[in-house]
Amino acid sequence: MDAYRIRSEPYYQRTGDEIALFEAAYAKRLPLLLKGPTGCGKTRFVEHMAWRLGRPLVTVACHDELSAADLVGRWLIDAEGTRWQDGPLALAARHGAICYLDELVEARADTTVVIHPLADTRRLLPLAARNELLAAHPDFALVVSYNPGPLARELKPSTRQRFCALEFHYPAPEMEAAIVAREAGVPLDVAAGIVAFGVRTRRLQGHGLDDGASTRMLVQAALLAAQGIAPRRACRMAVADALSDDPGVHEALVAALDASW
Ligand code: ADP
Numbered sequence: 001m002d003a004y005r006i007r008s009e010p011y012y013q014r015t016g017d018e019i020a021l022f023e024a025a026y027a028k029r030l031p032l033l034l035k036g037p038t039g040c041g042k043t044r045f046v047e048h049m050a051w052r053l054g055r056p057l058v059t060v061a062c063h064d065e066l067s068a069a070d071l072v073g074r075w076l077i078d079a080e081g082t083r084w085q086d087g088p089l090a091l092a093a094r095h096g097a098i099c100y101l102d103e104l105v106e107a108r109a110d111t112t113v114v115i116h117p118l119a120d121t122r123r124l125l126p127l128a129a130r131n132e133l134l135a136a137h138p139d140f141a142l143v144v145s146y147n148p149g150p151l152a153r154e155l156k157p158s159t160r161q162r163f164c165a166l167e168f169h170y171p172a173p174e175m176e177a178a179i180v181a182r183e184a185g186v187p188l189d190v191a192a193g194i195v196a197f198g199v200r201t202r203r204l205q206g207h208g209l210d211d212g213a214s215t216r217m218l219v220q221a222a223l224l225a226a227q228g229i230a231p232r233r234a235c236r237m238a239v240a241d242a243l244s245d246d247p248g249v250h251e252a253l254v255a256a257l258d259a260s261w
Helices: 018-027 042-053 068-072 088-095 109-118 173-184 188-202 215-226 231-243 247-260
Strands: 032-035 057-061 073-078 081-086 098-102 124-127 132-135 141-146 164-167
Touching: 018 042, 018 164, 032 042, 042 057, 042 098, 042 141, 057 088, 068 073, 068 088, 068 109, 081 088, 088 098, 088 109, 088 124, 088 132, 109 124, 109 141, 173 188, 173 215, 188 215, 188 231, 188 247, 215 231, 231 247
Parallel strands: 032 141, 032 164, 057 098, 098 141
Antiparallel strands: 073 081, 124 132
16 A cells, blocks of 8 residues: 555645545545546645545546456466456555545446445445455545536436535636646746636637636646746647637637737
């Protein structure tokens, strides 16, 4: 588990009462669902909380090929014969880590079912291939993220029912500028200009864009600016050209650039 410990404080700017709410949920080992658009700080928040609570963190980026066996574990054959290898979820449950399943809905349906007995008062993980019913370590906690939206897959009601939810949004502009400045090491006024452009792109959401620029994208633009690239050019590269290939949307993004510089 040592490899999963977070040694130094991950920088996280609180935006409300999310730290206290996470701590309260963790104290009762309630499973948590973090809802919010991509790149708005959910992963950073979990890293920060794992560090704050002194728990190792096992993170899994879910994708449509991710199976229950990938999470739970499998038998491996090597020179010595067969041996069991815990998957990340079993590892976290056995040793008392926080397990963060990023974008859980992306995973195959059988995957969400294996977390059910772990995400209610039973706190059990069946390792069917091994004939073991793993009782979760008392320090184990489950956190999943989900990016709701018109094109997003829905979480099954039976899965939702097991979680408390924390909603995330992009931080307010002044706070987002402070985050971008700190993450990229650029002056606050440069970060504020990049964020103002980001805010404009978010207004295009629903007009051909699923999401506008995420905080992650704005940090990337600021990192280019820190390399001496003019902020407008940096935003074109990190945001406008990256976000959409649709000519109409791209034109609107360039217009947002024009309005910002
Ligand atoms: P998500 O998990 O929601 O997709 P991340 O947690 O990876 O997004 O956030 C993307 C980036 O945005 C982070 O790497 C960090 O640079 C920045 N970020 C967003 N919100 C915050 C915040 N509140 N405090 C610190 N950094 C943040």
